[in-house]
Amino acid sequence: MNKFFITLTFVLCIAFSAFAQHRREASIVKRIEVYLNKMENVGFSGSVLVGMNGKKVLSKGYGYRDQKIYLKNEPSTIFNISSITKQFTASAILKLEMQDKLSIDDRITKYFTNVPKDKVSITIHDLLRHQAGLINSIGKDYDKIDKDDFIKKVFSTKLRFEPGTQFSYSNIGYSLLAIIIEKVAGTSYEDYLYKNLFKPAGMELTGTSRPDFNAENVAVGYYNNDSVWGKPTDKGYDIDDQYWNITGNGSILSNVEDMFKWDKALTTNKILSNQEKQQLYHPKLRADEDKNGNAFYAYGWDVSKTNRHTERVWHNGVNNIMYADFTRFIDERVTIIMLSNRSNQRNFDGKISIDIAGIIFDKNYKPTIPVAENKENNDFTERIIKTVIEKGLQAGKDEFLRRSKGTDLISYIVNNKGYDLINENKIDQAITLFEINAFAFPESADAYDSLAEGYMDKGNKSLAIKYYEKSLALNPANNNAVDMLKKLKK
Template sequence: MMDTRRGSRRRLLGGALTVAGLGALGGVTYRALTGGPTMEEAVDALIADAAPPGVGLTLIATSNGKTLYAKGFGESDPVGGVAATVETVYDIGSVTKQFTAAAIVRLWTLGELDPGDRLGRFFTGMGDKAEITVHQLLTHTSGLIDTLGPDDDPLSRSGLIDAMAASVPLAAPGVRYVYSNVGYSVLAAIVEELTSGSYERFLADAFFAPLGMSRTGYLLPDWDRRDVAVEHGPDGLPLGRPNERTWGANGPYWNLLGNGGVLSTATDMAAWSRALDGDAVLSAPARNRLFEPWVAEDASESSHYGYGWVMLDVGDVEVAWHNGGNGASYAEFARVSGGPSVFWATNEVARSGRWNLEESDLAMRVLGLLLDP
């Protein structure tokens, strides 16, 4: 059985970017008004540079509420002959974390919790984990281990909480940044404790339904099966659809739920990015919580973690970024508040010894193109 664990996210381009350097990363610029390539042609060139021909991939770029670029490449299901489009449903991996963080800050605005609340408020039998705060879970400073096992282990919510409480911490709470998928699953469990419902239902009612994001979630969307991308391993062989391969009858198990595995489309993610620039689903104080650079990810302080987002200072521009993958699918999301955003996803991230799209930094390259045309 394939272990789809994501592991800690990779450092982004060494953290030494400027806006000018960002725009030139792919060796492509556009000058539509001076006879150079159009923006669409320039993005096409970046994708062609990053991805081998025929690879299934979808990318959308937006700015100021407008869609600037939206295309699918290759096939979401080569065997079935299904082309990738902006409505193809992909596993967005750890990009899920920013939805979990948004749910927590929404509950904060509703007065249901405070980021300083400790785990002992929500769960009994926490032992030395009782003093971990919600803020520490959000910023990966809880000291919790990364994972408790493979995504497809049939772990229940109570099993997650018990295993987390019994786990050996990697650091004392609040001492240092230690990326933890477990921590974000615990946050999803807190959402369920406070709402007496499912994590996915809260996301749908609070965010997805109001924004028309009808193709985002775990079980609630009514997808056509053919729209869900078939994932491929490093040998190029099909592994099946994520919701059929690693989930149970009631959706993903708790090694995955809340920290990864949400399925979505490029158009839905663009709608979400637009919503993050306004007050439609989150107030300004809540959005500020998401994008505050709370904690340095390492001693170089080249990047910080907010609530579900990696925060990068690129020249004088603050960029929010996150990636996610399971070894077969991969997604990246990068955005500038009030400015451009880029989301892309693929169902075939790498071929052993030949290429790896996770190393392409495609979202930041396209974002740089839009920031420095």
């Protein structure tokens, strides 16, 4: 064949492939937009950014950052990212290691005096992986406590287990890491993060006190009953060593655009070397952990394998007012960032990122839209729960079918009540509530996952397997169902 035609054919193949990929991405984005518009209609309020193949394909706001004066959320809206802060603390520690200023194997005795005997073996690595045995917290986020008093209180607490032997999530462990950063760097925690992480990544609207936030652009947080919590910038957080309950573990504010800049920076060696990033996602595991690395807590990231045999690194942030979710499918170059300012996200926490991932990776995925949380639906849900518990499943089904148009069951409330009953060892009553949930929402993988757990607790292995398989069929990304089925089928 003529060289010209070979070259032309090659160019046309590349062009066609690029066109096909563009059409696929456009179709996916359209499905995501339709889904998010529906979620906004039932109460979702926040900002969402989706990245594919290194570029933004969607970045939009939904609901209001200030509903009193009808200011809409935007991609630039500032939210509290809460525990997503931990990945910045972890990255700062690794940056200091790159600079030969510390080692993750250092014991905390190198940085603190008068360390109690039970805590002298704790290492930086233990703090990063929540395996130091420390309790979660010693006070509320915005309780004022200076550095010295904070350290004394932490060291006076009783350990949950011998350091390095188990996992127990600890916010105060990450605050100790922030103090170590200050001691080693000779500057404030926030100043070190800005100069070494945020500024190189181009993140000028991420931090606590340093950014010159436009007050109008900071989201107002709302409680579940729509009452106002306020703006995180109004909570009095500053850098005068008074808020160590939250520093290092949940203090940072940001927006989806800046978080995407961080995501992109982590795909380069601009901030962390390949060696340090390997540690960030794949630190040394304990002897009791899954040797295949299917799911574990790394350094500020939760790492797991997908059913596509790819890697998912994720973390969320929750303060019961605002919710943040940062999901990265590194192998597949997909990033999903969701920041929200409403505490009634119990219908939405984690769901939005899961559903968007489902849309991206499965062309047949159909996300369920939660029921709006209003008085009518809340009252109806409580009636159904009472009916099922007192009169049985069939009575509950009959009442559900007779419901008024526009009235519906709030799934998570039913689900939570079911788990309350399991904790009270009322397994049969719990199962009936999980059954009514599955009846009302037959396309909900979560409903069948809970029903399966109910039957597993009852000791009915065959039905537990049946409903885990049903849940997995509805959501192939349900790793919990995969893990449970492996255990049940042994």
